[in-house]
Amino acid sequence: MSVNGLHPTPKGPVSSGTSPALRDVTVRITGAAGEGVSSMGEIFARMCSRLGYHVNSYTSYQSVIRGGHVWFQVRAANEKVRTHGHEPDVVLALNPAAADIHVGEVKPRGGVILDSAFTAAAQKTTPGARVASLPLSDMAKQFEPKGIMKNTVALGAMCGFLDMPVDAMNDALQWNFEGKGPAVVQANHSAAKAGYEATQKQFGKVDWVPKPAGKPKLLLTGNQAIAAGALAAGMTFYAAYPMTPASSILHYLAEEGSKYGCVVKQVEDEIGVINMTIGAAHAGARAMCGTSGGGFALMSEALGMAGITETPLVVVESQRGGPSTGLPTKTEQGDLWQMLGASQGDFPKAILAPGWIEDAFQSTVDAFNWAEKYQMPVLVASDLVLSEHLETVDALPFDAVKIDRGEWASSANAPGENGFLRFKYTPSGVSPRAVPGTPGRAYTAGSDEHDEHGYLVSDILSGIPKFVEVRREMMEKRMRKLVTLMHHDAKTPVTFGPANAQVTLVGWGGNWGPLVEGSQWLTAEGIPTNVVHFKQVWPFPVQEAKRLLSHAKVLVGVESNFTGQFCRLLRGETGIDVHHKLLKYDGEPIYPAEIAHAVKAWLGTSRGPAVNPQEPKVPARLGGGAASGRKVVH
């Protein structure tokens, strides 16, 4: 693939190439943290979703609050858009450093919008692309003395270049600024109009932007989908400690949760978070907590307590680049084995790894039902890209939500705890539970091993044959719950693409989008490719995995970590070893282009961009090239 920055001029209209059939428009807004990059990105995305486009986006940001380098990419089309695409049609650069990095990546059909002061950077623009070199700061000062609205002027210029409807632009600006009052809204409208008219005047109309053809869509992040799913599932308690990329669940719920009766608590640390959540769940609330890998590490011990006390618990683990503090604002799927192995000893738990926005909603609902039906911890494994990226959906599956609270013991007339076997041995492994406050069912739940009543067998009874037997029985009872779950509730892996494919891509969690677009690309180029995506990673669906994967001709594992954690799980559980692994651990999202290029290389059919000008280039910065944090294992 070409990573040398040379961009052949396309003949006629071309798409970004990820899906050859997809006509899309992709914009990239770049600047420093604090310059309003994210706001402009969100406004543009909101404008597109309200116009009826499908949208996908990605924010690349750093662990700094002011300064540094941020870019926000939005891709819109009339069809479902599963990734944020590759090279942009428009680069909007708010400072010279950002311009320097990005203007060479714009598509030749596209344009660059920057301040007229950035003359040196502007010269790096892709040949063929048009440059709107505007006095952004001076233009902004007409509407506000400090010129802080230069980003709005630039956004207007971008909308003008793309010939987006002015009304839609103003509507999206109003959506963003209405909290600041009508004067601010009006000033932004004026600033945007100035930019809009400048590019319209300079360039006229472009002919390759698809006209919006759908109805307005919902636009939300994976974390918002998780939070909305939790509220729909009847969550009444959420606790967290701030940690990227899980924090926006806390922010959303702190703002919205109270309207739906959900207590939201920021706790002193993640140990406190999970233990408080367990306390709430034990008392009978539908309770969830959320964190990322580092916080989850602190939660480990208590996770096992939820296991042995049979407390229903939902934990969201939104992964970021590790190890340790790692890459706080970058993505990874590096915590699979941490989740699988968290906490000492064996206990039943489930891990759901949703792949897309609606799935994040649905998996959270499922997690609450599983947690209560099987009285155990259920993890929802997300990652930075899934959690934080904005994407459109036609609807969220609220209507499909069913609340299943599992088996409960009703109140008893006889006082005291004598009669109640809270941890009764049952064929399913599930023992009807009662919560504190239930008349006649008082018992003590213990993190020590216990008998059916909950009486400890761990101290003075330990080692006595009768109680050795209790330990064995109780362990088997608890673990039986996973057998019951697999029988009643297992999630079949989701497949995409032709059945008898030449290549099968296998992955899990948030990489659904690039897997699908990578397969579409390969299929369109004459290499029939399908996808098998696992959203239930524990208990592992062994039979389904064997059915779907054992006959794959060329099986390619694609995941965002160094060691191929999912591939290792797959091999361990099924004996199936993938033929090739595409592993990415540089913190950047996996791009469909990378999947396509790697597969073609393995199949010996790699073609260069000179042969196929539609083939997108993956710049080295985004993970292109084998030496940039992408490992190809043959």
Add this chain to the structure above:
Amino acid sequence: MAQALTVNEMKSETGPTWCPGCGDFAVLQALSKAIVDLKLDTDNTLIVSGIGCSSNLPHFLRTYGFHSIHGRSLPVAQGAKLANPGLTVIAAGGDGDGYGIGMGHFVHSVRRNIDMTYIVMDNQIYGLTTGQTSPTSETGHKTKSTPEGNIERPVNPISIALAAGATYVARGFSGDPATLAELIKGAIQHKGFALVDVFSPCVTYNKNNTYAWFRENVTKVTHDPSDWDAAMIESRRWGAKNIPYGLFYKKEGTPTYEEQDVVLGQGVIPVKAKLGLGHDQVQEIVKEFY
């Protein structure tokens, strides 16, 4: 409503496994008496503990119990209280559990002021792990882990609680179970977070701070418990015939966390809520995403 009429009726099917003479027996007895005297509904009472000898306590009482992991009784107890503010919630454990591994939770629980009681059976030693130094071990104390003598200074839970804004701070002594029962009763009745630190001697591993030593050296507090400054000064007393116990500080009228929480403050009881969203609520959520 389940109610115990006598201390004997508070006993569960499983008896204590503590060493004969352990100070914790008196705490169990005093807590039982407090529950009986206050006519608490035992089915509406939850006792949460951590790990350690003293943390076995919930198993020996006829209430609901949660015997959690080491150092985490407070967050578990607070979670239960926030989910069901109607419960009487009592956390219990030892000095290692509460002032060592759980110290962070302790300070934050105090400042949070959730309406609950925290009883710490403070024996200044790690008992269940067979006699290592604890956060409240005196300087110079020779233990299995400090054979040359402890070179750190002990934490002062009374001072810490006062500094963190506690609204009820008491210290009891297992050698005076009648006073202890009254302090626990006061703690349960107090609206807000109430600490009862108890000198509860370990008869097996702590040969320094014994019943006899305490009897020799403790004195009852005499200051006005509404006087924070006096309480702070009293809390710093320690040594020969100079170790005060009793009610150090009590302040009424401080709003609890539950009273101020945006949801609980409206009287919502999360565990009794009807779950799931109505049509209008769904529309309200969805509207935000357009």
